[in-house]
Structure formats: C-alpha cells, structure tokens
Amino acid sequence: MYLHSRKSFEIDQMLKEFNGFNLVVQNCLITANLQWGKVIDACRLFDEMPERNEVSWTSLISGLLKHGNVNEAMVYFERNPFSNVFTWTATINGLVQNRLSFQAMRLCKKMLQSGVLPNDITFTTIIRACVELSDLGLGKSVLGLIVKAGFENNVCVSNSLVTLFLRLGEIDSARKTFDRMEEKDVVSWTTILDMYVEMGDLREARRMFDEMPERNEVTWSAIIARFSQSGNAEEAVKLFQQMVRHSFKPNVSCYSSVISALATLEALQAGMNIHAHILKIGMEINVFVGSSLIDLYCKCGNTKDGRLVFDEIPEKNVVCWNSMVSGYGFNAQLEKATELFNQIPHKNNISWNSLIAGHLDMYAKSGSIESSRKIFKRMPTKNEVVWTAMIQGLAENGFAEESLRLFEEMEKKSSIAPNELILLSVLFACSHCGLVDKGLSYFNSMEKVYGIRPNERHYTSVVDMLSRSGRLFEAEEFIKSMPLEPEANAWAALLSGCKTFGNETLAGRVAEKLSGIVETKPGGYVLLSNIYASEGRWKDVMSTRNLMNQKGIKKSGGCSWIELRNQVHLFYSQDETHTQSNEIYWVLQLFNSEIQSHLT
C-alpha cells in the first residue's frame, strides 16, 4: 500500500516493468492507478494481466465505482468469476456512494439468493442505502435479517441502525437501540450526541459531550459544527480552542466550522491566524475550508482577500461560488456579484438568493428595487427562502405597503406557508405604515391560522406598533401580559413612544425598568448607549462605554499554535496558558543572552 504515497512519476517508472512483476504487485499497481484517477490505465493493465485473483477483481471494481464509472464497474462485476462477500459488499457500497441505493438493494437481494452470507460491513452498507432511500419499512426488514444472521450485537451494525432511526425521525427507536448496546464506541457516542442536537436540545448535547467516556477528532468536530450552526458561534470557538489545547488535531470539517463561527463573529484577526495555519498545512485548496474563508473575509468587509481565496480553489463547487456572490452582495458590489453569478456553472436556489439578498440591502442607497423585482420575476421556481427574502427586504427598507401586497400575493398564488420570519416582516411592515389594527389581527391569528407560536421578536414588533401610534398604555399592558420574557428592545420601543408623545411619567417608569434589564442581558449596554446616542446624551454614552470596559465586555483575544512531533501547542495573546510557558520563556531568555553575547 506504500505505493499510494509515491509520486506519480515513480509509478510511471514502475509501470514500464509491469509485466515483470508478480500478481500481488500488479494488484497494487492497479490500485495506485485508480488512486491517481487513471481509470483507463487501470483497466488496460487489468485486461493485460495473465491471471487474476479475487483481490484484483475487487480493487478494480471498487476503484471504478469510487470514480463514478458505474457502467464499467458493472461490466467487470458481471465478468467476475469469483463470488465472495468482499466483492459483493464493495460493489453494493459503490452503488450507494453513487446515489444508486435502489440498484444496491437489488444487488443485495441477488447476493442473498446466490447463497453468499452477508457480514457486518454488508449490513452497515445496506442500512445506509435504506437511509438514502428514506425507507423505514425496508430498514426494518433488514433489521430482521440482521437478527437472523446474529449481528444484532455488533457495534458497527448497531451504530448504523441508530443512524437509520435518527435520520428517519424515529428518535425513540434510536435511543432504545443505543441503550440496548452492550458495547459502545466513540462512533456510538457521537451519533447519540447528534440526536440531542436534532431534537434541539443543545444543553443536553453539551452535557453528553462533557460526560462521554471517549472522544476523538470527529466528536470534537461534530460538537463544534453543531454549536456554530445553531447560532452559538462564541461557544464553538471556545470549544475549538479547548480541542487544540487537548492536543487533538483539527481536520477539514473542524476548520470549516470554526471559520464559519468566526465569520459570524466578524473576528477577522482570529480568522487570519487560522488562515495562516491553514496555508501552512496546505488546506486552503479544500472547498469547504475555502468557502468559509471567503465568507469570513467578506463578512469583515474585505472582498479582495475573499476573492484571492476564491481564485485559489482548484475544484470549485456551487457553494464557494455562492459565498463569493453573496460576499460581493452585502458589500454593495452589485456589478461584481451579478457578473460572478452569471458565471456559475450549476446554479441552485441559494445562488439566486445570494444575488437577491445583495440587491434587498441596496434599496435604501440606490433604489435598485427594479432590478431586484426583475430577478425575483426571473427565478424559475420560487421557494420559501426567496419569498421570505423579498418580503423581508421590502419591509425593512421602507416599502411597507409593497411588502404587505407581496405577502397577500404569496398567500393567494403559492403553496408556501408563512414562516416566523415572514410574519415578523409583516408585523414590521404594519407597524411602519401605521396599520396597527391590521397588524394586531395578523398577530392574533399567528398561532390559530398559521400554527406559529410568536417569539419575543414578534411581541416586540407589536409593542413597537402600539407605541408608534401613541397607544402607550396598551403597549405597557401588552408587555406586562407577555407569556415570554420581553426583550430589552420592547422596553426601548415603548420608551421612544413615550418621548414622541411626551408622556414623561411613563417614560420615567420605563427607563427605570430598562436600566435594570440592561445589567443582565447580553447586548444590553450597547442598546442603552444607542438610546442615549439617539437623544444626544453624549456624556451618558461615554459613561456607558466606560462601564462596558470595566465589566470586561469585549471581543475574545487572538491565539496561535504550532505543531511539534504530532503535538499541538497553543499560545494566547494575553495570558500565559501554555503548560510549559515557564520553560519556553527560560529558553527564550537563553537565546536572547546568546545573541547579546555574540553582538558584544
């Protein structure tokens, strides 16, 4: 197998002497060719072989399938004179990898009919096929086979069963299968960790993670990704730092997740540190890492560096195209966004959305509403996201009436059901064009008609519309009667209503309430200082900012690390957290004095 790591020219050299080698070496050479993607050469060599064993057939067929050459693989499969479980499993698996799960199941049936007994790997493979087909009934019949064949206590097989149930929404069965397992490994724990995330219970997932008997880099990767995806970017970054501190080596998945988290936080400096490290290990050509890097630079307003990353990705997929388009979009470079958009080879819905979103931000500045409407009309199929983007964009940029009209059109003409973002925009629009009663009636029908329970933001929007129209006491009563804890923004909206309509008494009460909330809420101080700023109370703004500094409300510091003998060493910019920092500084001092002595 050492051949895989050889340079291709060395393999070329050896190929010249191919016919002089024995069967085993010839098999290795075929595998090496397939690894390098030289499919045609591999087939030619195979055909030239004087004799072939089971391994020859299996490696050729699975190699062909790995590169998507399904038809060729199946021709060789039919010609294969040997019949063993390895070849069958490899072929079935290859079909699943090529998204041909139905054919895979058909082949599996043939295998059973021919009398070849499946092994644990065959079972994990066909369970995955059931997942791909979203066929729970089929999965249950496979489970019957598994029990019959005596594999129900096999760790790998049980793990894939947990995944099957999880993916098909059978949470109880997943949990039961997991609980029944006598032996659990890292994969089992990581899978069940994901179950809690799937159920939306991040706290339980975190507890599970902390208590797991065993973790590996995939486990870390999973928890970091999940926190990043569910809006806990800061926690994701902290977990990443912990991971590195525990000397786990981050992989591609990890890097893409943590960079995506840093993009959300707009933490350019920390992101650039990681980018430097990624360049060092040559990972910048990976599409996943590259896409998040593009996003990072663009979110931080640096489309030039984003474009540099984009240009360096050799095998671009639609995601990195989209990242760059949306990056230009929200940085107000619409011409570049449109130009790039037109070059995307296989556009998907997100490509369209990225372009539209870029135009939804420019409304206020250049009045490019016409081009947005054009894009919206040009779209072949409009999904939920597109409707949401358009309605939201209109509402947030001063086109309240048009936003409401579009909402009504969506209800009449499309099969899309309003989601909570759309309803929020509708309330926002009502609030901004003074349609208070219409807004209230939408709010009251949210749960009954649309089946969506209002969240804090919807409540805030109602407070806002009442306050703007001078219905201040109603607004106050509304806040008091909320079943949820009101956002600080709700009180702020009421306060600004009090100012507009000159109600000093209520204003005093609300301000008092607000300053109490500010203490406990993240972002509370920022809100307070914005309120002061809007009233021109600059002294109060300054004192709030000072208070924030005193309380240590600031962005997280930078960190860097190096890899030595397969160990990762971490350094922070502020404190000395490295376990051997004393020794390190001692050695540094030694170096310094050495240099000094040479200088004098």
Next chain:
DNA sequence: CTAGGGTTAG
C-alpha cells in the same frame, strides 16, 4: 468492502 462530523442564501 463499513458506521459518526463539514462550507453558502432568508
């Protein structure tokens, strides 16, 4: 020959 984790849009 196998099971768990990844990037973009609202």
